[in-house]
Amino acid sequence: MARGSVVVLLLALCAPSIEVSAVARGGGLPGLEALDTGNLRSIAAWLKESGRDGYLAGDVADAAGIPRDAAEDALEAKQRGFKSGGVLRVAQVSADAKRDFLLFMVQQPEGEVFFYLSSLKGGLKKAFVFVPLKKAVVPLAPDDAQASFLQEIRYWQERISDK
Numbered sequence: 001m002a003r004g005s006v007v008v009l010l011l012a013l014c015a016p017s018i019e020v021s022a023v024a025r026g027g028g029l030p031g032l033e034a035l036d037t038g039n040l041r042s043i044a045a046w047l048k049e050s051g052r053d054g055y056l057a058g059d060v061a062d063a064a065g066i067p068r069d070a071a072e073d074a075l076e077a078k079q080r081g082f083k084s085g086g087v088l089r090v091a092q093v094s095a096d097a098k099r100d101f102l103l104f105m106v107q108q109p110e111g112e113v114f115f116y117l118s119s120l121k122g123g124l125k126k127a128f129v130f131v132p133l134k135k136a137v138v139p140l141a142p143d144d145a146q147a148s149f150l151q152e153i154r155y156w157q158e159r160i161s162d163k
Helices: 002-014 032-050 058-064 142-161
Strands: 052-057 074-084 087-094 102-107 113-119 123-131 136-139
Touching: 032 074, 032 087, 032 102, 032 142, 052 058, 058 074, 058 123, 087 142, 102 142, 113 142, 123 142
Parallel strands: none
Antiparallel strands: 052 074, 074 087, 087 102, 102 113, 113 123, 123 136
């Protein structure tokens, strides 16, 4: 999981001053609301049960819009990661019951890292990509974000069913 931590640290170094746009909820994909409610909860429960102890860097939390206390350098999380075909996928859920976040990170072989922030109560909140060659964080278009988020939910649901 050290590689997943490197991805998170990379974003932390490059994203502190970048504003991230919220994803529009209207006009979503059919069935997305059902996925948001049931499958996000099952993924979060699986991560809490079988996830490894980890953390989300404070600067990354700030860039994603996850609230934290000023004294918190990092947020505790339960996480799992898998690499296949050069693509690294990491899912993190808050280890603190006071916070409601589920974060999916997908690092492509070219180095781009896609982030999908959701809440268990409200579904997809933000989606953005870190482009290391440009040292930039770019919001994803709402339609692209929703389609990719749906793909991540399906990926993690498959992981759960492969237990």
